[in-house]
Amino acid sequence: MSVLWIIATGIVIAVLYILLEIRKIGTPTTGPKINLASRPETALLVIDMQTDFTSMSAWDDAQIEGALSAIRSMTDSAHQSRRPVIVIRHEFEGRLANMLNGWFNQGRGNAESDGIGLDPRLALNPDAEFVKSVGDAFSSSVFEQFLEEKQIGTLVLTGLDGCHCVNKTAQGALNRGYRVQIDPAAVLVADPSRWHGIRNQLATAGVDFRPQT
Numbered sequence: 196m197s198v199l200w201i202i203a204t205g206i207v208i209a210v211l212y213i214l215l216e217i218r219k220i221g222t223p224t225t226g227p228k229i230n231l232a233s234r235p236e237t238a239l240l241v242i243d244m245q246t247d248f249t250s251m252s253a254w255d256d257a258q259i260e261g262a263l264s265a266i267r268s269m270t271d272s273a274h275q276s277r278r279p280v281i282v283i284r285h286e287f288e289g290r291l292a293n294m295l296n297g298w299f300n301q302g303r304g305n306a307e308s309d310g311i312g313l314d315p316r317l318a319l320n321p322d323a324e325f326v327k328s329v330g331d332a333f334s335s336s337v338f339e340q341f342l343e344e345k346q347i348g349t350l351v352l353t354g355l356d357g358c359h360c361v362n363k364t365a366q367g368a369l370n371r372g373y374r375v376q377i378d379p380a381a382v383l384v385a386d387p388s389r390w391h392g393i394r395n396q397l398a399t400a401g402v403d404f405r406p407q408t
Contacts, residue, residue, distance in 0.1 A: 223366035224333045231372060234348025238279040239269055242332065242354030242361055244317060245284055246310035249355070253385035263316050265381035266353045270319055279322040279345055282313055283332045285360065330363035333371070349374040353381035357390045362397065369400055376403040 244266065249259055270280050287305055305311070313319060325338040332338055342350075350368050352361050352375065361382055368375045377397070384390040398404055 222329070222331075223363045223370060224331045225367075225370045226333065226339065228372040229343075229348060231348045231374070234342075234346050234373075236278070236345055236347045237349040237351065238281050238342065238345065238347045239273040239351045240281050240283055240332065240353065240364070241266060241270070241313075241317070241319065241321070242283045242352060242364060243285045243356075244282075244314050244354050245312060246314050247308055248285075248310075249314045249316075249383075250310060251385075253356075254383050258383060262353075262355075262381055262383045263314070265378065266317060269351070269353060269378065269381055270317075273351075274320075279347065280319065281338070281341070282319065282321040282324040283335075283338070283354070283360075283364070284311070284313065284324065284326050286311065286326050286328060327360075330360045331367035332360070332364040333367035349376065351376045351378070353378065355383035357382040357384040358386055358393055362393050365397055365402055366400075369402070374403070375401065376405070378406050379404060380406065 244263075249263075254262075273280050323341055325332065325335045325341070327335050327338075341347075350373050352365055352368075354361055357379075361377070365375050365377065375397075379394070394404060
């Protein structure tokens with residue numbers, strides 16, 4: 196009986212851990228409000244466009260090629276305008292999180308994965324690159340510090356998934372008072388119907404949805 200109790204307890208602990216991790220990953224961060232008057236610059240964010248995720252079956256060839264093309268065009272424009280291009284990569288953190296991700300998600304996003312790097316089809320030369328382990332890029336303090344040092348007050352978001360990490364990063368930015376712009380052509384979405392509702396919510400909160408030049 197004691198062995199069964201130990202097994203049952205272990206299962207309960209594992210389930211609780213998974214639920215807490217899911218909640219943590221999906222919760223936007225908060226932070227001090229920035230002074231927009233001292234943040235005149237704009238940066239382009241490329242979120243989670245890693246081979247592990249761009250190779251998923253959630254998007255067809257037309258979707259992925261369209262997003263890649265849009266992001267390449269936007270990064271070229273940003274470089275020409277001397278606006279920073281920032282790459283955000285996702286890496287799961289913690290031994291148990293990596294183990295569970297290996298079981299249920301083929302290890303996509305684990306640090307040792309062959310596809311953890313940026314999709315080479317983007318051919319990007321970013322000005323900075325930061326790693327996060329939850330949905331919101333503002334979970335990285337060094338990312339936030341970089342924005343402060345570069346006097347960045349406006350963020351243009353691209354990448355995947357619109358319903359998850361792009362959404363959570365947008366919320367984290369709004370929570371701090373940043374201006375946020377999103378070009379839907381440069382965002383990959385696995386659930387278009389859900390994305391429609393999220394777009395409406397973000398637009399109501401102040402996100403500017405329009406094509407970027």
